[in-house]
Amino acid sequence: MSDSGQITLPPLTKASHASHCNRCLQGLPAGQIEVDASRVAIGFYSLGSLDLLGLLQSKTIDAEREAWRVWLWQQQASGSYGTGFKGSSYMTGHDRDPVVDYSEYDTPNLIMSYTSLLSLAILRDDLANLDRIGLIQFIKSCQRDDGSFSALPNGGESDLRCVYCAFTISSMLDDWSGIDLERSIAYIRRCESYEGGYGQAPYGEALGGTTYCALASLHLAPDSPTRLATWITPAHRARTIRWLMQNQGEDGGFSGRTNKISDACYCFWCGASLAILGLGEDVDSEALAGFISQCQFKFGGIAKAPEARPDPYHTYMSVAAMSVLPPSIPTDDWTLPPLDVLWNATKETVAWLRAHVTEAGIAAAHAS
Amino acid sequence: MSYLSSEDDVAPLLYCERPEWQDVTPISQYEAVSSPIAPIFYTPEYKDATNYFRGVVKTGETSERVLELTERIIRMNPAHYSAWQYRYRTLLATNAPLDVELKLMDQIAAHNMKTYQVWHHRRLLITQLTSASLAKDPVDTATAELEFIGNVLALDTKNYHTWSYRQWLLAHFDDAGLWLGELPYVDDLLLEDVRNNSAWHHRYFVVFGRGSRSQATPAEEGEVLQREIRYVKDKISVAPNNPSAWNYLRGILEYSNTPFSTLLPFTEPYTRAYVQPTDDVVDLDNPKPSSDATLPCVAALDFLAEAYVRAGGDGVGKAVELWKQLANEHDTMRKKYWEYRIKEALEGKTN
Numbered sequence: 001m002s003d004s005g006q007i008t009l010p011p012l013t014k015a016s017h018a019s020h021c022n023r024c025l026q027g028l029p030a031g032q033i034e035v036d037a038s039r040v041a042i043g044f045y046s047l048g049s050l051d052l053l054g055l056l057q058s059k060t061i062d063a064e065r066e067a068w069r070v071w072l073w074q075q076q077a078s079g080s081y082g083t084g085f086k087g088s089s090y091m092t093g094h095d096r097d098p099v100v101d102y103s104e105y106d107t108p109n110l111i112m113s114y115t116s117l118l119s120l121a122i123l124r125d126d127l128a129n130l131d132r133i134g135l136i137q138f139i140k141s142c143q144r145d146d147g148s149f150s151a152l153p154n155g156g157e158s159d160l161r162c163v164y165c166a167f168t169i170s171s172m173l174d175d176w177s178g179i180d181l182e183r184s185i186a187y188i189r190r191c192e193s194y195e196g197g198y199g200q201a202p203y204g205e206a207l208g209g210t211t212y213c214a215l216a217s218l219h220l221a222p223d224s225p226t227r228l229a230t231w232i233t234p235a236h237r238a239r240t241i242r243w244l245m246q247n248q249g250e251d252g253g254f255s256g257r258t259n260k261i262s263d264a265c266y267c268f269w270c271g272a273s274l275a276i277l278g279l280g281e282d283v284d285s286e287a288l289a290g291f292i293s294q295c296q297f298k299f300g301g302i303a304k305a306p307e308a309r310p311d312p313y314h315t316y317m318s319v320a321a322m323s324v325l326p327p328s329i330p331t332d333d334w335t336l337p338p339l340d341v342l343w344n345a346t347k348e349t350v351a352w353l354r355a356h357v358t359e360a361g362i363a364a365a366h367a368s
Numbered sequence: 369m370s371y372l373s374s375e376d377d378v379a380p381l382l383y384c385e386r387p388e389w390q391d392v393t394p395i396s397q398y399e400a401v402s403s404p405i406a407p408i409f410y411t412p413e414y415k416d417a418t419n420y421f422r423g424v425v426k427t428g429e430t431s432e433r434v435l436e437l438t439e440r441i442i443r444m445n446p447a448h449y450s451a452w453q454y455r456y457r458t459l460l461a462t463n464a465p466l467d468v469e470l471k472l473m474d475q476i477a478a479h480n481m482k483t484y485q486v487w488h489h490r491r492l493l494i495t496q497l498t499s500a501s502l503a504k505d506p507v508d509t510a511t512a513e514l515e516f517i518g519n520v521l522a523l524d525t526k527n528y529h530t531w532s533y534r535q536w537l538l539a540h541f542d543d544a545g546l547w548l549g550e551l552p553y554v555d556d557l558l559l560e561d562v563r564n565n566s567a568w569h570h571r572y573f574v575v576f577g578r579g580s581r582s583q584a585t586p587a588e589e590g591e592v593l594q595r596e597i598r599y600v601k602d603k604i605s606v607a608p609n610n611p612s613a614w615n616y617l618r619g620i621l622e623y624s625n626t627p628f629s630t631l632l633p634f635t636e637p638y639t640r641a642y643v644q645p646t647d648d649v650v651d652l653d654n655p656k657p658s659s660d661a662t663l664p665c666v667a668a669l670d671f672l673a674e675a676y677v678r679a680g681g682d683g684v685g686k687a688v689e690l691w692k693q694l695a696n697e698h699d700t701m702r703k704k705y706w707e708y709r710i711k712e713a714l715e716g717k718t719n
Contacts, residue, residue: 039405042406203535
């Protein structure tokens with residue numbers, strides 16, 4: 001199947017995936033209660049899918065997009081740890097105090113801050129309300145002594161996912177003063193496992209998602225151009241590439257760990273990791289697209305595996321993977337806009353964010 | 369303890385219907401726009417409990433009834449991290465018996481193995497339980513924890529959170545006796561499923577990672593390495609097409625700076641079609657594949673090529689031949705990767 005090119009790829013049913021994401025933006029059943037504290041992330045996966053599918057404008061209406069922007073800004077909160085975004089108002093009372101904006105049990109969240117910024121950029125917000133200085137302070141509050149980051153400033157587990165969010169936000173703001181870089185980079189390197197992938201934390205089993213977080217962070221770091229080869233030596237790079245390549249299964253999909261079954265989200269985490277390392281072109285992208293096509297749910301949305309139930313997370317990761325590693329025999333319906341593989345958003349959205357997130361951009365938005 | 373409600377409880381009253389909660393002012397959730405992102409259609413029970421939770425957080429109440437309330441929220445939404453945070457604070461503030469809490473968590477963890485908060489809460493409890501002020505015997509506590517973890521891993525032998533927790537526990541107490549039990553445990557898991565990569569990873573963690581004893585002499589280290597090489601060879605002979613075992617082998621050779629070429633006599637039989645032994649001599653140091661193995665084995669070809677290219681000289685040419693076989697015959701999905709390896713090697717980048 002991989003090299004014959006004769007097996008036709010089933011279509012990527014873009015409109016039905018957009019409908020799935022749009023339905024999730026409108027509301028979730030009570031059975032989805034576990035995402036109560038992280039609705040911003042669901043928003044990002046849904047909006048990000050619509051953005052990549054090129055259907056945000058046609059599938060949603062102006063008033064909705066405006067309301068979503070307002071809602072996202074309502075998640076921005078300032079307080080003793082700085083300014084960031086909450087994942088939802090799940091802990092915020094109707095009596096919200098406009099001055100003391102959050103309690104110890106209702107703080108902003110680093111992962112949600114990253115996904116809020118991307119969501120706002122996807123919605124083409126002018127970012128006039130962004131508190132840049134407060135956000136840098138918030139990042140600083142989330143760094144732990146070992147160089148890692150936690151999602152919350154006052155407790156909770158710390159790991160590579162949060163390091164990635166801190167690095168990406170710093171890269172977006174083009175201000176790295178919130179991070180003790182040397183300690184963070186040492187932490188990232190301690191997460192590399194003997195297999196070549198990176199675990200969630202030091203001594204952890206190599207895992208696709210956190211391998212992406214490690215590689216993207218190291219490539220985003222400001223002195224990456226001169227120091228990357230000392231952080232990822234040629235021997236380590238070769239080992240990481242080998243492990244990533246090994247994770248593509250016979251079904252064309254990637255698994256997140258050795259000897260596990262393929263999962264659509266790891267098609268992005270492992271595939272994008274290979275793209276970051278310059279090996280994107282060497283992946284069997286026909287087989288990969290074949291796997292993703294099988295994960296499409298007949299009523300819209302993409303699931304982690306064939307026959308499983310879809311969700312916005314796996315839909316977004318699948319579409320993002322197809323943007324980074326498109327099948328080499330292009331067909332109209334599988335063609336997607338290019339993705340910025342380090343920030344994980346379309347290049348157009350990244351350009352918008354880059355232009356508006358600067359101090360000058362925010363000042364200009366205030367002036368207009 | 370009244371707050372140890374069981375899961376079988378049917379439809380407990382709403383907090384707004386309970387007289388003993390009348391002194392708390394419930395606070396409804398802030399939601400100012402008409403069209404928020406992904407609103408959840410809450411059940412009346414969840415809405416009620418979280419209204420009262422926002423109420424007690426606002427007044428700062430820490431009491432036994434707050435433990436009941438947070439437990440109820442956590443059972444409805446185990447990812448409600450504020451309820452976890454506040455529960456932990458309340459446990460400390462009320463001097464609640466933490467061993468009772470741990471028992472409750474045994475039950476909640478088994479049902480929510482993929483929730484981060486479940487495991488984080490457990491770390492906090494164990495750390496606190498064995499801290500000086502409470503003076504619970506650390507090794508006894510950790511031993512009981514390992515048993516609990518074993519029971520939970522039996523339900524899902526590759527659960528990432530549970531393995532991370534086991535590794536945290538071992539490193540946190542760092543007791544020689546605790547470490548000793550880990551290799552027999554890994555053996556059992558690998559006997560059950562030789563492809564369980566989490567078990568292989570744990571073996572590396574115990575033998576070469578955090579669990580390795582720094583006071584070992586070079587001779588002892590050498591013995592350990594030889595023992596591990598024998599172990600992984602045996603496992604490969606049982607199931608040659610097992611990337612977990614080959615990755616482990618490569619990992620320990622790289623850790624100890626042992627040339628891959630020292631394994632050539634072992635590897636070669638796995639890189640070609642099965643050959644019926646002509647005599648009865650069994651080379652225990654180099655166990656051979658069985659007659660029903662699928663050969664040649666991709667991981668063995670990959671290993672052999674690596675051994676050749678690292679040796680340099682005419683090894684590069686031999687490696688290129690093997691990579692061509694992989695690209696064109698045995699592992700065509702990674703054709704471009706093997707061609708990349710050929711290109712790199714011919715350009716002199718052997719890594």
